[in-house]
Amino acid sequence: MMDFSQRLERVSANPQALTQIGRGLEREALRITPQGKLSPQPHPAGLGSALTNQWITTDFAESLLEFITPVSRNVDELLSQLSDIHKFSYSQMGEEMLWPMSMPCYVGDESDIQLAQYGSSNIGRMKTLYREGLKRRYGSVMQIISGVHFNFSFPDSFWEQLFGEQSDSERQAAVSDAYFALIRNYYRFGWLIPYLFGASPALCGSFLKRDAEHLKFSKTGAGTYFLPQSTALRLSDLGYTNHAQSALRIGFNSLEQYLEGLQKAIHTPSEEFAEIGVKVDGELRQLNTNVLQIENELYAPIRPKRVTQSGEKPSEALSRGGVEYIEVRSLDVNPFSPIGITADQVRFLDLFLIWTVLSPSDEMNDAELACWRDNWKKVVLGGRDSELQLQIGCSGERLTLAEWAKHVFAELEQVAIVMDQAHGGDAYQQTLTKLAGWIDNPNLTLSAQVLRQIEAHEGIGNFGLELAVRHSEWLKANGYSRYSLAEFEQEAADSVAKQQQIEQSDVLSFEAFLADYFADLEANAFREA
DSSP states (O other): OOOHHHHHHHHHTSTHHHHOOEEEEEEEEEEEOTTSOBOOSOSOGGGOOTTTOSSEEESSBTTEEEEEOOOBSOHHHHHHHHHHHHHHHHHTSTTOEEOOSSSOOOOOOGGGSOBOOOOSSHHHHHHHHHHHHHHHHHOHHHHTOOOEEEEEEOOHHHHHHHHOSOOHHHHHHHHHHHHHHHHHHHHHHTTHHHHHHOOBSEEEGGGOOGGGGGGOOEEETTTEEEOTTOSBGGGSTTSSOOGGGTTOOOOOSOHHHHHHHHHHHHHOBOHHHHTTOSEETTEEOOSOSBSOSSGGGOOOSEEEEOOOOTTOOHHHHHHHHOOOEEEEEEEOOOTTSTTSOOHHHHHHHHHHHHHHHHSOOOOOOHHHHHHHHHHHHHHHHHTTOTTOEEEOTTSOOEEEHHHHHHHHHHHHHHHHHHHHHHHSSSHHHHHHHHHHHHHHOGGGSHHHHHHHHHHHTTSHHHHHHHHHHHHHHHHHHSOOSSSOHHHHHHHHHHHHHHHHHHHHHOOSOHHHHHHHHTTTSSSOSOOOO
16 A cells, blocks of 8 residues: 555646646625624625525525635636625625624624525525524524635546546546545544634634533623634534534445435434424424434535535435545634635645545544544644644544644645645745744634734624724725626526526425425425325
8 A cells, every 4th residue: 555655756747637626615704784783684686596696695594695616726716716706795785794704793682693595496495494494403693603615626637646547437436435535534634724724712602501611711802702722613512513413423434334324314313303393383493303404414524525416415416426526614714814715725725635635544433533523622622722632543642733733744745845846836835834833833823813803802893893894895996807797797697587497497385395305204294195
């Protein structure tokens, strides 16, 4: 079996294999009023249909926008696309702005959070009902926490260099196995991402729960609480989590094991969620009472993905064609960027994900996975503690975070050199040199920078509002670079027409549609008598 350096040497023999990496970004952001409060307005009409617009949709709430870039092979192009989408959105939002942080603030009552609406079609109503279920299961405030998702894929030329000549079926299996090896290594070493880029060291008091009393929060300003060494509370039990999923055993040793675990979760009844009911007094409350209503409810820092065909579920797509790309879901919104992420972050993710796929990756049982997750927990709650020690699997051996990070960075440097040779210049090495300084000095990390600003502004609210104004002015002042205003306006108009076509094509009642969608579930609550 080849080691990391041998695999890197093999793929780097064809520079195209490293210049054709596919990347896509999904950035979530709350619309806020000029006073910094959650917008009460519906999705802006000028943005078109949230159901069918390819670039601009909504996530959980009407006020929670989600911006989606197409796949790009160029880092600068990727960020320019995202910037243009932001700029157009601002042109349709009047005086409203985008909240620049992952953790929301200035949220009054949970009833102020309006569920996202997608029209009268069956698929549109299903999307809203799914969100109704999320609201009743976990509460609305948790669901409006924002993040940035990074989609990443290797080109065919990469796999050709790594694996050589294979039949189609052999290649599909080998690629899926390689992506799952990447995922396992991501669980082992991905705590580096919240350490470097975590930007939610503080939160509003509304997020504090009784079971968090042992965490000894400090307070600054009006209702802002923080842990002095924390990095990404968004990823902690106080943030975007699902306690009901803690007992799930979804493995990452193969595509078959992953799909088996996922299907079990979708089909496992939950006593807790059964108490909510599905249809009560004629009102639908959730899609079903299982641990997961649908596959997207699985909370994970990384997911294997494949583009779905019409009417296909995510697991069906994976079963049909294997893993096509992975989705990194552990990035906080970068408050200092008008678009929530920077080129340095994208380049580091490039290096890290190449390293994780080329590094040896033994299979991982449930106990070992739990031990690695414990490292993540330590980093999100106290990652800037210079004495913090992380456990190596379940073996009991320990290294400090800095010692371990330097070991990883030494191999990332090899990747950076090869990437710069393939692309020309030294951008990847510059990024790594900059971030290596953050290992030695935790005060340089994003979370440390954010916490200093929150304390200086006496709270999240003041700091976030100042940034929102600054980002709004920057986006409005800069022109389009990849798209045009006319292209965005045409997409908005086309999306409205597409939604109308979908609504006119429905032939089933909503409950019959749900019954067909969940036909494989043993207990179905939708079929009309």
